[in-house]
Amino acid sequence: MSFPALMVTLVAVTGLICLLDKWFWASNRGPHEDDPIIVEYAKSFFPIILAVLIVRSFFIEPFRIPSASMVPTLRIGDFILVNKFDYGIRLPVLNSKVIEMDSPERGDVVVFRYPPNPQIDYIKRVVGLPGDHVQYKDKIVYINGKEMTQTLQNKAVDLLGIVAAQDKVLTERLDDVSHQIAMAPGKQRAQVDMIIPASEYFVMGDNRDNSSDSRFWGTVPEENLVGKAFYIWMSWDCNASKVCINLERIGNSIN
Secondary structure, eight states, X not given: OOHHHHHHHHHXXXXXXXXXXXXXXXXXXXXXOOOOHHHHHHHXXXXXXXXXXXXXXXXXXXXXXXXXXXXXXXXXXXXXXXESSTTOEEOTTTXXXXXXXXXXXXXXXXXXXXXXXXXXXXXXXXXXXXXXXXXXXTTEEEETTEEOOEEEOSSOOOOTTSSOTTOEEEEEEETTEEEEEEEOTTOOOXXXXXXXXXXXXEEEOSBTTSOOSHHHHOOEEGGGEEEEEEEEEEEEEEOSSOEEEOTTTTTOBOO
């Protein structure tokens, strides 16, 4: 059972117990008789679970970064917040949109349900919008025939051993959005030349040569979108000898 389904179930069960107690059970108890333990727990946990469900379903949801596919923007051990309001309000579990809002823009970092297996959440960067002609050749992105420029960084970047020492870190410009990408010299990945279907998005990882993304399994349907990643609220650096908090990353916005 998914977490949203579990939360909806808990809200339904605790809420039903509270209602049954109000309508039937309470009238049969004596004036000094305590609530049954199950009723006491239901009354205590129902408002808490309901509040968590509302916040996570309609406003903000936390996620943990499990892989290096978005290095250098996001690293393993980053805990992020995702805005679930920007792209429309959806009902939990059913995932049907009930309120239309904005659509993803090029350069947004988005969380979505992985199209081949919607039970898994992925995070990537939006590169192609509906109707775009997207090309990826010789490790360069072209949108509607326009090259998205890449500039090699002059300063060294500490990637904590996540990316091989020989990899390059570049600044890529997707229209008005500039962000960093990692590239492995000499390593060739899939070439792309496609028109993005309506209501679908072409996404890529910033760790370009170490990412499973739209180059390999296709575009992301609009109904698979979960929300826009916008903030790092915690980051752990873990190794064999110790676990420590990476204070430099906490509080950073995601660009």
